[in-house]
Amino acid sequence: GAAMRARGLWALLAALRAGWCLLPQTGYLHPDEFFQSPEVMAGDILNLHVYYPWEFLSISPCRTAVFPLMTSGVTYWVIKSLQQLDICSSCINGYTLLVSPRLLFTVLSFTLDYSIYRLAPFWEADPWKALVLLAGSYITLVFYTRTFTNTLEGLLFALLMVLVSPGKAGGSAAEPTSSPLIGIVTTAGFFNRPTFLAFALMPLIYWAGSIVDSQKSIKTVINHFLKLVLCACFTAAVFITADTFYFTSVGIENLYSIRNSSLLDVIAQLHEKMIVTPFNFLSYNLNPHNLALHGIHPRVTHFAVNGIMLFGILHILAVTAGFKMLKKFFHQLIWVRSHCHGSPGLLVPSQDNPVLLLFYFVPLVFLSLFSHQEPRFLIPLILPLVLFSTSQNRASKWKHVITAFNILGALLFGCLHQGGLIPCLFHLEQLTHSPEPLNQPGHYTLIFAHTYMPPRSLLNIPKIDSHIEVIDMAGSGEETLCRTVKQQANNFTCNNCCVFVIIPGTVRNMITNCGASFENETLIFPHLSMEDPPQLSFLFSSNWRSQLGLYILQIERTS
Numbered sequence: 001g002a003a004m005r006a007r008g009l010w011a012l013l014a015a016l017r018a019g020w021c022l023l024p025q026t027g028y029l030h031p032d033e034f035f036q037s038p039e040v041m042a043g044d045i046l047n048l049h050v051y052y053p054w055e056f057l058s059i060s061p062c063r064t065a066v067f068p069l070m071t072s073g074v075t076y077w078v079i080k081s082l083q084q085l086d087i088c089s090s091c092i093n094g095y096t097l098l099v100s101p102r103l104l105f106t107v108l109s110f111t112l113d114y115s116i117y118r119l120a121p122f123w124e125a126d127p128w129k130a131l132v133l134l135a136g137s138y139i140t141l142v143f144y145t146r147t148f149t150n151t152l153e154g155l156l157f158a159l160l161m162v163l164v165s166p167g168k169a170g171g172s173a174a175e176p177t178s179s180p181l182i183g184i185v186t187t188a189g190f191f192n193r194p195t196f197l198a199f200a201l202m203p204l205i206y207w208a209g210s211i212v213d214s215q216k217s218i219k220t221v222i223n224h225f226l227k228l229v230l231c232a233c234f235t236a237a238v239f240i241t242a243d244t245f246y247f248t249s250v251g252i253e254n255l256y257s258i259r260n261s262s263l264l265d266v267i268a269q270l271h272e273k274m275i276v277t278p279f280n281f282l283s284y285n286l287n288p289h290n291l292a293l294h295g296i297h298p299r300v301t302h303f304a305v306n307g308i309m310l311f312g313i314l315h316i317l318a319v320t321a322g323f324k325m326l327k328k329f330f331h332q333l334i335w336v337r338s339h340c341h342g343s344p345g346l347l348v349p350s351q352d353n354p355v356l357l358l359f360y361f362v363p364l365v366f367l368s369l370f371s372h373q374e375p376r377f378l379i380p381l382i383l384p385l386v387l388f389s390t391s392q393n394r395a396s397k398w399k400h401v402i403t404a405f406n407i408l409g410a411l412l413f414g415c416l417h418q419g420g421l422i423p424c425l426f427h428l429e430q431l432t433h434s435p436e437p438l439n440q441p442g443h444y445t446l447i448f449a450h451t452y453m454p455p456r457s458l459l460n461i462p463k464i465d466s467h468i469e470v471i472d473m474a475g476s477g478e479e480t481l482c483r484t485v486k487q488q489a490n491n492f493t494c495n496n497c498c499v500f501v502i503i504p505g506t507v508r509n510m511i512t513n514c515g516a517s518f519e520n521e522t523l524i525f526p527h528l529s530m531e532d533p534p535q536l537s538f539l540f541s542s543n544w545r546s547q548l549g550l551y552i553l554q555i556e557r558t559s
Helices: 002-022 038-045 066-084 094-119 127-135 149-164 178-192 196-214 218-247 255-259 263-272 277-285 288-294 301-311 313-340 354-368 375-390 396-416 421-432 478-489
Strands: 443-449 468-474 497-504 518-524 550-555
Touching: 002 094, 002 127, 038 066, 038 094, 066 094, 066 149, 066 178, 066 218, 094 127, 094 149, 094 375, 094 421, 127 375, 149 178, 149 196, 149 375, 178 196, 178 218, 178 277, 196 218, 196 354, 277 288, 301 313, 301 354, 301 375, 313 354, 313 375, 313 396, 354 375, 421 443, 421 497, 421 518, 421 550, 443 478, 468 478, 478 497, 478 550
Parallel strands: 443 468, 443 497
Antiparallel strands: 497 550, 518 550
């Protein structure tokens, strides 16, 4: 009955996750989904013209290269190999460059489903109800199919929760063999994003407590901790070595000299140029001036805004339960002290799964200490939140609200949000790679204004090719934009050039005010820019499509 329906619904939602990835999703969530992995690997492995972000170019790189190489790097190597072997003559194109890394992340996202299935019985939640709640969340459908470091952080957090939990319901401790794996996962998560320590704190405390409680011998306890530390150190050494070889000339230019050097000389060179990306990440982000460059938010943003934006009523249920638990705790504390006149001792445990609430709120509190707070930073918390919400059927009476919330979230972030930019890049790729007739332009200038940063890799431009120039104007004002457009339109040094301006319909009048004429224009629909949102009055006019569209305007050049 109900169990079979839940299994069928989960299967449909799982198919939707994979199918929507292949369509593909057109929503553009944040530049980091491209510029922290696929864009960099497209340049390194496919030799495409890309934009390298500062995190990978600085003398103090803040991002490990290991995970980009293992994810986007592997998928790009596969499609490159297929094309070189003539198995697929045109494997490298905008579509495969976008979808292949996302497809790998989509496959990896089922780690969440496995973790829910394993953990639900222990936390007194129905496994299939929890799986449906997870698979139906727009966070799983959209965020966990994108190439974010936050996505990997969530998957590693899920694995850590599985490792620290008993192997079966009613168990009292984690598996004895899990200590080395816990050390490996924790260190890998730390190198992926140092904020992983905020998520790992409670699972590690829970694991340590269960080990101490279940072992009678102090020697056995020390053995568990020693295995964890040794594996953590080994994993850190692997990451540091790989990053040092990637970011410095130790592994590229000096291979011959290293081969003819003594072991001590090799170690000295590695130590001198050693790259420890998490420390660089922390030193950068602990500087308030650096965080101000990326946006300053009130400390309550995660609690009051981002949690609701991501999880809706589930976040509200958790907050309500948390306040009730604190209220009950303090009432008990006051009663015990007033009646016992001494140590409060061990208070009566709450029936609201306080450990799951701690798994949810402790990372939330630590992340709230930083003034830069983006919603995607919280996506790893979906696992404890789903387990908490399905235990004692807390979410069941809100299922219609949850369904409507996730449909709206999926449409907003999966389709509408900056949704014209990816189709625009596909269109421009086809335009600039079409067979060249006699009147085909010899050079293309692509000016992007008031859009998210365009990933150059999706244009599929080889590094040796210089006939396409990308100019990202970001959110430039009208005067700056007009100056650039006129400069390109009046460029007499290029006789066979073509200039395109890509701009949202809500600010199209900026180009009109420049006095520029258009040879032709293309409207990509839909496209919603939250930085330049449409006015409600225009949405109810006959011109509403232009307000929810992205224009590709070909500028008429001065002859």
